[in-house]
Amino acid sequence: MNEKFFDLKKEKQDRMINAALKVFAINGYQKASTDDIVKEAGISKGLLFHYFGSKAGAYTFMYEYSSRFMTMELERAVSLREKDLFRLLEQMEEAKSVLLSNYPYMQKFLLTHMGLNDKSITEAVAPYVDKVPQIMGEIMERADYSRIKDGVDTDLLVRTMYYVTRGLMEMALVTGMGSDVVLKEAVAYYEMMRSQFTKEDYLFC
């Protein structure tokens, strides 16, 4: 990876990043075409290779960049004092909302990566692959589960929220709805769940 990439104008950097994220996210690594990436970014074939060396290099860079960006956004958006499970989820969703409006395909790109089994890629990406799940785990551990109704399997509940969140995001990608709409939708889901799974005493905190 050529460090001079960062000397380019931010607009051009992001045009290249967004193009790569989109093409990788839609097609996966193996079948993504560099032609599609450069066409989407509006640059020449040679320039992609000038900065990233190879298709694999471009993928690795995008993964590292996305991992760092998402980590930063999560740390920025999620309050360290928040205890409520659903409020934490909301704040994480806000972080992703910012992500989506800056890099529309970044989330899908990170998700698509999970199904990848190309050894040379997975090895290069290994140091970053656990960063986001780890920080998300740390956030969820801060939740005060004593507010959840007795008898509810909190693990099952958290995973339900995860599936809903993820499903919403994929739906957003297919329908092309804006990040503000996604955030509003997510909050509606969280509120519905919160209204049923939170003990009466805490509902109006």
Place this chain on the structure above:
Amino acid sequence: MNEKFFDLKKEKQDRMINAALKVFAINGYQKASTDDIVKEAGISKGLLFHYFGSKAGAYTFMYEYSSRFMTMELERAVSLREKDLFRLLEQMEEAKSVLLSNYPYMQKFLLTHMGLNDKSITEAVAPYVDKVPQIMGEIMERADYSRIKDGVDTDLLVRTMYYVTRGLMEMALVTGMGSDVVLKEAVAYYEMMRSQFTKEDYLFC
């Protein structure tokens, strides 16, 4: 598509179908390789084209076949008399469970198709693309939403269940867990939701 395909031994038909479903599901249409399909199916390159004419022909056949199969299984597994939302979901899950044990990648194949934007393919597949959502909608309309607690947005609830179901399935594909385990997991999720969203009076019906 060469109709003589159905004269082959059922075992060979299914070997070819499963191979194609797997490769299409994992890579998507554009980037799936016919070499991978024939290798997975243990047949020669020529035979695939003898029966399906082209890669696009194979894809179209797989989609039509999957759509028909899923429709049949849903009609078989879901009781016409059932009114409870979560029981209906359970029965639909049973149908998918049967699907998964016969054609492990059929569900993922159908889901992967949603992100496809190849015009020549989407047009060929158009007549079948709404069949499964339509029959699922019909099933959900049979549900008696009067059992759901007042104030709950039933549409939101149904979509939540949809996201959970779908997320579970994708998780199953990644971890490789069996269809029986998936079914058991799904039921656990449904029961948790049922326990919180159903009116007290109906809980033990």
Place this chain on the structure above:
Amino acid sequence: MNEKFFDLKKEKQDRMINAALKVFAINGYQKASTDDIVKEAGISKGLLFHYFGSKAGAYTFMYEYSSRFMTMELERAVSLREKDLFRLLEQMEEAKSVLLSNYPYMQKFLLTHMGLNDKSITEAVAPYVDKVPQIMGEIMERADYSRIKDGVDTDLLVRTMYYVTRGLMEMALVTGMGSDVVLKEAVAYYEMMRSQFTKEDYLFC
């Protein structure tokens, strides 16, 4: 390298071999184009790669094949009973003459290889690169150096003959003179050296 190459008809094998030898010999490895090779051989692009895997693979195969062929011809043409240094050189020259009529560009190909700087190629070819010099060395060891005038460093003499032979070949390639002319020229050089370096007693044997 795909061993099924040897199942092809001999005529097709040789067509491919001669085409590759010609293009590699004329242009050198780097500038030789696979397009030129397949055009010359009258085959498709894909087939070259089907059998040889890569341009480097084709080159390596050609080198190994040429090395083996030349070794065989040397063993056939040079008499095991011959003792005279200059007669041995003549017989080796006859062997090369036969080579030229079967694979016109094989000698030039082998010579062109000497100027090659590509590490990945020279490494792959390493096991064969000494085969021909080795058998030539063995032949020269059979020479009866007692016929050479006293006080002459025979090693220096043999190397002189090697340089002359090689220089002649390169000259032949540049000027494009036929294999019969080269043979005649070489004999002239050998005779001149023989006349000065052989003891008087043996000169007319």
Place this chain on the structure above:
Amino acid sequence: MNEKFFDLKKEKQDRMINAALKVFAINGYQKASTDDIVKEAGISKGLLFHYFGSKAGAYTFMYEYSSRFMTMELERAVSLREKDLFRLLEQMEEAKSVLLSNYPYMQKFLLTHMGLNDKSITEAVAPYVDKVPQIMGEIMERADYSRIKDGVDTDLLVRTMYYVTRGLMEMALVTGMGSDVVLKEAVAYYEMMRSQFTKEDYLFC
């Protein structure tokens, strides 16, 4: 070629010349990269093309420059009064030795050129390619062939010495031996030939 090149400081001229000679000599024309040359010379990409127009132009200039420089050295090192064939050869070898200390890669560059097959280059270089051989020929014509034994084809003998000299150089390039070792080896060959081809009367002059 832009004549303003010669207005540059001698130090910068030589830095560019030595960089180009080195990269061309090590990699050959085809595989030499302009990127390597400008990096080695510590100049920008554009400047190389500003002065030499193209990669081929740079090569042609280097060849012409080297040819002139070698001619000058030969004229300086070889005595106009020397008559002995083998002494002349020795003095020419000394000239080449001096070359090495001014432009370390010049000899290797000139030799590497011999293996070049690129038509567009060989044509551009054609006017200079015979300059050095020509002056060498002129030097050899000064030799007093009356000292050579009667009956010997002197033309054949000179060409033999040429092949030996050239073969030795190529050997030196492959094995990487120093210029002093090459000179010593060459003298050994010359002495062996002198001892056999010179008339008895002149042997100890």
Place this chain on the structure above:
DNA sequence: TATGAATGAGCTTTCATTCAT
């Protein structure tokens, strides 16, 4: 019915060359 050798358009990658600064 079944095979796999053969094809050629299209993909990834390289690198000499240009041009705005």
Place this chain on the structure above:
DNA sequence: CATGAATGAAAGCTCATTCAT
């Protein structure tokens, strides 16, 4: 004069598709 980001044509290689057997 000097820079180096940007270009795109060309090369090596892949893969859907065909066809003789």
